[in-house]
Amino acid sequence: MSDAVVDDIVALLPPLLQSIEALGFVARYLHPPEFGEVMRLAGTPDAQLRSELPRVAKWPDQFAHLREPLRMAGDHALAAFDGLRAVDSGAGDLGAVFRALRHLPQALEALYPLAATLPPVSGLYLDPALQQDEALHARLAQPKYADSGVFHYANEPGSRGGFSFYVPEYYTPDRAWPLVVALHGGSGNGRLFLWSWLRDARSRGAIVVAPTATGRTWALMGDDADTPNLARIVDFIRSRWSIDPERLLVTGLSDGGTFCYVTGLDDASPFTHLAPIAASFHPLLAGMASADRLRGLPIQIVHGRHDWMFPVELARQAQQALFKAGADVSYREIEDLSHTYPREINAALLDWLNGAG
Template structure:
């Protein structure tokens, strides 16, 4: 690699990674009444990124792929901050903030291919406590196993019913691996939701599957086209990889969490554990569920005390109803969590599932 290109990469990567990390902070702590305070706490890491962005121009042709990854990630990050600052300045309403934060997974997707080449990028896609794990770093340093990494199956943007999945690059078929199937929220898609879990799957050793709903959101009412599709997707992944049949987790955020209940409480559900996040639940679901399925079923509920869409009282009632029905309920209520995704809960959920595969 030419010295000039190396200098440009060294200049761009730190502010880019910091900008993305801060967008994750904003997303995690997003709460409409506290939006201005969260933005003030986030600071302005995008200013440094904007200052070095011109260095990604006029590179030699042999570095086009690297240039494209850094340009796409940088531009998505800057677009996210532009949208957020428009809301902060009163030029846009809060719906723009939600749209702006959708740029974060786009930036992460563009950047991830560089994890195999640049240690700082690889560290960005690990849990912080794993960045000094020499055994893990050694596994990630060797060439990736065949058919591993991120794979999209009919899951292009704006498509429906497909799925994305991630297999740790150090996967070996000589042992069974836990599987996490994570369902996006009502306005999302599986391709974007993959990034809510990728760090933990990569750090701890789990196969991650993120489907996209068949319809505009999951089949919470009316005809259910999603359950059969999830089973199809699960069967497809299980046919290719050695999956632990005792560690099949179905989780999801908001509508995805609610659908985890809807399909996961069915008598024939293949999933061994459920972990709904920021979900709603009607007591009739427990009454309609198969009593034998509920008895002893491990369910891990995560909810924010500040949730403005599904008030926390709903989650407390759900805990009590499912416990009374015989489920083995773990309940986590997070004081500073609104209706947003708490990625810090992924590792505890994997531990509750029975650990990863490292």
């Protein structure tokens, strides 16, 4: 690698990684009444990124394997900030904020191939609490298992019914691994939602699958085409990788969280643990489930006190109804959470799934 390319990477990576982290901050703390303050706290790392990103355009094609992931990730990060700043200046609404933030997982997807060769990039996909873990770094330094990494099956943005998934690069078939099935929110896409979980799956050793609903959102009314589709997806993963039958978690955000109840309370459900996040709930969901299915079923409900879409009282009612019905239910109410995904909960959910929390 030429000295000029090295110098460009050294100049570009800090503002690129800082911009991605800042977008993650906005996504986590997004609350409509406080949007302006959240943007102020996020800072302006995109200004330096905008200045440094043109460096990669002049690289020769022999460095395309580095140039293109960096360029694509940078373009997505800048597009996200452009959209957010437009709303902050009064040109747009909450829908425009959500559209802008869709560029964040696209930036993460574009940059991920460089995690294997650039240590600062690898650190972006590790839990901060484990970034200095020598045993984890030793596992990541081993030769990559052939059937590991990020995969997409009929799951291009805008498509329905496909799925994306991640298998840790240090996977070995000689032990059974936990499986997390993570369901996106309404009008979402599993390919994007996968990146809400990849960092923690990579850090702690789990296989994570992010399906896309067969319809505009999950089958919360009418015919349920999603439950059989999830069953097919789980069967596919279990047929090719070693999955622990006692550690099968279905979790999800918003409509995906509500569908955790719908599909997870079914008698035929393969899932051993349920974790609905920022979900709606109706007592009929518990009433329709059989006593045998509910008895002792581990359920962890996560909800934000400032949720503006599904008031927190719904989650409190869900905890009470499911507890009375015999489930082994716990409840986490996050004081500063609005209607968004609290990525910090993933580590606790994996500890719980693994019997340590």
